[in-house]
Amino acid sequence: MSVRKMRLVVDLIRGKRVGEALGILEYSKQEAAIWLKKNLLSAVANWEFKTDGLESADEYDLFISEAFADSGAQIKRFRPAPHGRAHRIRKHSCHITLKVSNKTPLPSERVTATESETVQA
Template sequence: MGARKKISAEERKEANKTLYFAKLNGVPTSPRKMRLVADMIRGMEVNKALSVLKFSSKEASGRLEKLLKSAIANWENKTEQKADNANLYVSGISVDSATMLKRLRTAPQGRGYRIRKRSNHVTLFVDTKNTNDNQI
């Protein structure tokens, strides 16, 4: 590894130490369906987001609930505090498209229709709300 690459990699590692996140790669759900659920919890307090995901009828909500619990556990490990008394909220969530499986469905008269089975990557960020009254 070159010197410049090594320096930038170390800077990136230092920056990630202050971020609390969890990633879920290759989820076999279309990104559009996952974004509907992600938009429901963006900016919410963690406990409220967990309850919203638990009682949502969408299939993607189960996976996001598990991912949010993982992000909370990551925050607890890095800060060595409990999430119960902290003011945690979902600071950011992004859903990006991943690989697409291309399949053929037989069609009449010797044709074939293309089926695209989409998947996505989800990154969820958790942070604490600052309750400083002195800031203007």
């Protein structure tokens, strides 16, 4: 999919909470929404895995902290044209980057904050 088409949908979900972004992507008509929804669910699953699977994403108020689409490689093909000529067809692709962060601190972050306060006191 071309970058221009993908950026239209990426701009809709940037900075939103994960649940709200999934709702936007679910009811969007663009094909890019299908690809972004898969990537967003993958990012949430990666966040859960990174926290050792102890925490569920629903409890920590996840939001999309960073989202952008960059151009990728082009596949170049030729199509026959009149008078024995050929026209070039460029099939565009893009790279999607989604970063998910939590607003509610994790239990390990809370413990670290309280330990640092006791050391300083």
